[in-house]
Amino acid sequence: MHKIPLYKQIYQSIKDRIQSGELRPKDRVPSEQEFMDEYKVSKITVKNALAALVDEGLVNRIQGKGTFVSSTPSLAVQKNAPTPAPTSSGYIGLIIPTMKTMVIQKLVDYIEFYIKAAGYQLILHITRESSLEESRSVQELTGSPGMRGIIVFPTEDESYNESLLRLSLDKFPFVFIDRFLRNIDTYRIISDNWGGAYETVSRLLQTGHHQIALISPANTNTTIEDRTLGFEKAFIDGNIPIDKSLWCHVPIEILRTGDTYAHLVNFLHHHPQITAVFALTAEMARLTYRALNQEEGLNATTHLVSFDDPEIPNLPHILQDEECMARSAVELLLEQFGGKYTPQRVEIPVKWVSG
Incomplete structure (x- = not known):
């Protein structure tokens, strides 16, 4: 026998009390917290049960006041009405x-x-x-x-x-x-994109890396913007000069044409002073790792860190x-x-x- 989901149990319990007359039109239904405590469930479960009752017209929810039995008698009291088969709420x-x-x-x-x-x-x-x-x-x-x-x-x-x-x-x-x-x-x-980037760069600065490259997609959305700002603020708070020539925001048109790897290789070759790289996405971390380990003239010992897990063994990263x-x-x-x-x-x- 299949166990009835908890939200359906709560839904049916309230519906039964309405149809039996225990809860009358305009009566206040117990609060979400009371149901959470009684059934030991999450707020999502309770909200779903109440949403189903709202959809059927059995209750009304008033913001800041609570949930109340509908004032429509035909909906509120139907003792012998058949219970419809459970369906999706939408x-x-x-x-x-x-x-x-x-x-x-x-x-x-x-x-x-x-x-x-x-x-x-x-x-x-x-x-x-x-x-x-x-x-x-x-x-x-x-x-x-x-x-x-x-x-x-x-x-x-x-x-x-x-x-x-x-x-x-x-x-x-x-x-x-x-x-x-x-x-x-x-x-x-x-x-916390800003905080994750700030912590990462602060760690690199504390271990002696000052020539840190930033590699990421173009700075065109809030995620990359916030990570870039966190990177910059770590330098400011550390009172360390920042070299923005070491920032490589790969343009959208290059990302879409598939030339990203060649673009990164060219960037790394032109900045041999880099001792550490912070890749702002896992994809950028994987491409950078490949370049550092496969391209002649690049330093495989360059310290690489990623925002998100690039699935590279032992590579430090920020996890969302x-x-x-x-x-x-x-x-x-x-x-x-x-x-x-x-x-x-x-x-x-x-x-x-x-x-």
Whole structure:
């Protein structure tokens, strides 16, 4: 016999109390915390149960006051009404630029897990780093029956997208994850990119490395911007002159034509004074490692550090908490489903791995 999911148990318990008359029209339903304590479950589980009741018209949620039984008698008291078969509460869209990186792969996996646990189904769109495709995805998803909200991992090189701005203006439930657009005030889940970069460069400076190269994709999105700023601030706080000629932000057109490796090799050859490299992405770390170890004239002993795990044995790196990011994104969507709308930036701590 299959065990009934906890959110359905809570849902059915409240529904039974309404239909039996124990909870009458306009009565206040116990709080989320009371259900969490009684059933020993997370807030997501309780929110999902209440969302299902809202969808059926059995209860109303009033922001700042609580959840109340509907004042409509025909919905509130139906003692002999058959219980419908459990169904999904709807759909949640996820828009991502690619599936190539381990970080995004983990985010998709965890987001799907927490969306399913909350009783929803995931619809995935991949933009392949195209802002045009991103706009099309937003329009298609928002026009889909049963679509409750969207999680968006923005494209690499955009600073403005009218479709995303419209979501914010219309207060359609959505959350930015990993990257975000600074001109759009909405919910944002990000890693501590600035802090991770600051800690990494501070460690390198403390061990005597002053000629530190920065290698990354073009500085066109909030993730790379924040990591670059953290890099710079470590030099400033260490009162050490910074040589920005050692910064290699690979232009978008080179990234897209596949000439990134040749570009990095040329950069490293022209800066033999480099003693350490901080790669701001795992892909850049892998390309740099290959160049340092395979190209004649480059120093294989150059100290290499990566933001994100490049899957190179013993290479020091900063590790993001993709599960926490995914869980937080789903929680913020569920808050919006319940009528709460308080845009905020949630920064998830990162972890230094010494290799």
